Amino acid sequence: MGELCGVVGIGQTKYAAKRGDLSIAGVVREAAIRALEDAELEWKDIDAVVIGKAPDMFEGVMMPELYLADALGAVGKPMLRVHTAGSVGGSTSIVAASLIQAGIHDRVLTVAFEKQSDSNAMWALSSKQPFSPHINAGAGGYFAPLIRTYIRRSQAPDHIGMLVAFKDRLNALKNPYAHLHIEDISMQKIEDSFMLWAPIRYLESCPSSDGACAMVLAREALAKDAPRPPAWVLGTAMRTEPTMFAGREEVNPQAGKDCAADVYRQAGIENPRRDIDVAEVYVPFSWFEPMWMENLGFAEDGEGWKMTDEGETALDGDMPINPSGGVLSSNPIGASGMIRFAEAALQVRGMAGEHQIDGARVALGHAYGGGSQYFSMWIVSSEQP
Amino acid sequence: MREVAIVSFAQAPNVRDAGAKNEVELLMPVAHAALERAGLTLQEIGFTCSGSSDYLAGAPFSFVMAIDALGAWPPISESHVEMDGAWALYEAWVKIQHGAADSALVYGFGKSSSGEIRDVLSLQLDPYYVAPLWPDSISLAALQARALLESSRYSEKDLAEVAVRSRRNARSNPNAQLAGDVDPAALLAEPYLVSPLRKHDCPPISDGVAAVVLAAGDLARRICQRPAWIRGIDHRIEPHSLGVRDLTRSPSTELAAEKAGVQQGPIDLAELHAPFTHQELILRDALGLRDDVELNPSGGALAANPVMVAGLTRIGEAASRISAGSAQRAVAHATSGPCLQQNLVCVLEGE
Numbered sequence: 001m002g003e004l005c006g007v008v009g010i011g012q013t014k015y016a017a018k019r020g021d022l023s024i025a026g027v028v029r030e031a032a033i034r035a036l037e038d039a040e041l042e043w044k045d046i047d048a049v050v051i052g053k054a055p056d057m058f059e060g061v062m063m064p065e066l067y068l069a070d071a072l073g074a075v076g077k078p079m080l081r082v083h084t085a086g087s088v089g090g091s092t093s094i095v096a097a098s099l100i101q102a103g104i105h106d107r108v109l110t111v112a113f114e115k116q117s118d119s120n121a122m123w124a125l126s127s128k129q130p131f132s133p134h135i136n137a138g139a140g141g142y143f144a145p146l147i148r149t150y151i152r153r154s155q156a157p158d159h160i161g162m163l164v165a166f167k168d169r170l171n172a173l174k175n176p177y178a179h180l181h182i183e184d185i186s187m188q189k190i191e192d193s194f195m196l197w198a199p200i201r202y203l204e205s206c207p208s209s210d211g212a213c214a215m216v217l218a219r220e221a222l223a224k225d226a227p228r229p230p231a232w233v234l235g236t237a238m239r240t241e242p243t244m245f246a247g248r249e250e251v252n253p254q255a256g257k258d259c260a261a262d263v264y265r266q267a268g269i270e271n272p273r274r275d276i277d278v279a280e281v282y283v284p285f286s287w288f289e290p291m292w293m294e295n296l297g298f299a300e301d302g303e304g305w306k307m308t309d310e311g312e313t314a315l316d317g318d319m320p321i322n323p324s325g326g327v328l329s330s331n332p333i334g335a336s337g338m339i340r341f342a343e344a345a346l347q348v349r350g351m352a353g354e355h356q357i358d359g360a361r362v363a364l365g366h367a368y369g370g371g372s373q374y375f376s377m378w379i380v381s382s383e384q385p
Numbered sequence: 386m387r388e389v390a391i392v393s394f395a396q397a398p399n400v401r402d403a404g405a406k407n408e409v410e411l412l413m414p415v416a417h418a419a420l421e422r423a424g425l426t427l428q429e430i431g432f433t434c435s436g437s438s439d440y441l442a443g444a445p446f447s448f449v450m451a452i453d454a455l456g457a458w459p460p461i462s463e464s465h466v467e468m469d470g471a472w473a474l475y476e477a478w479v480k481i482q483h484g485a486a487d488s489a490l491v492y493g494f495g496k497s498s499s500g501e502i503r504d505v506l507s508l509q510l511d512p513y514y515v516a517p518l519w520p521d522s523i524s525l526a527a528l529q530a531r532a533l534l535e536s537s538r539y540s541e542k543d544l545a546e547v548a549v550r551s552r553r554n555a556r557s558n559p560n561a562q563l564a565g566d567v568d569p570a571a572l573l574a575e576p577y578l579v580s581p582l583r584k585h586d587c588p589p590i591s592d593g594v595a596a597v598v599l600a601a602g603d604l605a606r607r608i609c610q611r612p613a614w615i616r617g618i619d620h621r622i623e624p625h626s627l628g629v630r631d632l633t634r635s636p637s638t639e640l641a642a643e644k645a646g647v648q649q650g651p652i653d654l655a656e657l658h659a660p661f662t663h664q665e666l667i668l669r670d671a672l673g674l675r676d677d678v679e680l681n682p683s684g685g686a687l688a689a690n691p692v693m694v695a696g697l698t699r700i701g702e703a704a705s706r707i708s709a710g711s712a713q714r715a716v717a718h719a720t721s722g723p724c725l726q727q728n729l730v731c732v733l734e735g736e
Contacts, residue, residue, distance in 0.1 A: 002482075002484050002485075054445075055445035055446060056439050056440055057439060057445050060508065062505065062506070062508035063438060063468070063509050063722070066622075066625055066722040066723070067509070067510065067512065067625045068625075069625055070626065074622050075624050076623075077622065078622070080472060080475070081466055081467045081468055082464065082466055082467075083439075083448070083467040084464055095464065098479050098480055099479055101483045101485075102482035102483040102484075104479060104482065118512075124445055125445055236485075238463060239460040239462060240433075240457055240460060240462075241459075241460040241461075242452055242453050243449060253460075258459070262462075370446065371449075373449070
């Protein structure tokens, strides 16, 4: 079905609470130039630009792609702007891939960013909506009740969330781009951090970050000739369901299960735990690791926490999750999904540096957003199908 | 390339202020009407894509609420662009080209009445050097109109005649806001709003919704007696800095028109997304349209300009006329950004 798409260039900025050294244009350009350098290409080699970010209120710029056209070398080219809530970084990658897969373009640059320090995400997420009751909850306040429901149902012990945070924060120390490098991280330090939204402690939460991620995607013949090994896109999927309705399963959403089933089918994955070597999964609050392990079919319902508890999701485990340190360590919101997709690609390209999983051949990139209702996923492989 | 057609189009009457009706309430009847006309249910649709902007509602994630209007259960394959719905249609067309879907529901929605749209659009500008000065959308358009008048290609009378024709055409469009017979001399006697633009040169403020169903090949033929085939579709962007652009031309429209193959056959109808009178003249030139082309039979964006919708509406209006048999080969256009910064061109044709 369609043309084969390969990831031939990846670029990331150093993620930080405030990139005061760069404008918004500077942030996206830093990532885009690194992706072009990785692919050994120039701006003129790019046919189209697909850009994504989360709500425009995070920076206070309406449709910033208009202003960024110059900085991203898009002048005279097609430029698309995607926005699908927290999953947007993933969806943006998928839209870019579809331009290659449909045979419309040879090479596409895709970029996702957030410059959270330009505004206040908590404010932007909680502004008074014209037709809804005003809730000053932010993301953590929204997701904490889902986590409590998960703990009650699965009887997971209290330390699981802290274990996830400890693992991801250790992994981040091996990723030079990660925002949080907490050298003296320990279970005790996490336990002692203050409670934000029970049971989510401060150190079990994602930071607010500035940063961007970029990828260059190319059609088969060009990807084969790329200077560095490409990551081949074996499947892409997006799913959406409404935010709320009576009886909606919010902890283990159907949209996530359907999205995973679709992408596994495309990639020929029968048993995800066996067939996937490493996964970058969108975990903004620690407990979402075990929750997504079940949603993605890596564990039976109610058993996801055991993977974390037994160290299976660690770097040296049999199903490494978020070797990069994940969203818990870097969270430029609109880019966080693309970072998952790009880190999955880095793993199968063998270019993940200190957090490389030896012999990774097949990797999953995962993102979600809204009230656990928007999902985007891709499977990439070192082997050309 | 796969054959893809517009098989159904629906829109809400455009109004100055939809008041207490929220986006879900506006969208719901329109999305379902588009599906019904195509004879498809949401679950039979392969891909759904929408266009909207959070800044119209002044709230994040306004598109999230909109999916409530669809009844997206079981979960659907869906995406969203923070752009006019015309670009959502482009994304859906790509999805069908890829073979990942055989049909798509596309919609755009926007309540321009929720804020001061003239000022809201200022937030599209360079946030460091331009937006803090708050140049509003009409003032920027006036700069462009001034440049065009000074090029001596057109006069203020030419601008007024665009307005006269738009309103005359809109008389047969029940969804238009501004319609009627007006005398160009009377329009030219009006004072300037922002020189050289008078009120009739500017679009009305509109709340609106539009939805389109796309289908590929035989599916399109089965569900529509006369599908409007998309023979070419392309979009291009120009620099953001007004100072580096020639505002009297639209090179991005010229390039998109070439890629979409506008000149590969005779055009008998054009629906152009020109919110300002002078922009229609610039676009006509950029597309190389001959004098006998029927222009904006719907009245265009000068008769109703729901932001984030008006571009998709142009495509839907052109497709409707092809499906009705009153046009054979049409060009539809959508724009985004200050002074026609970004433009999409779509060529539609009957069997």
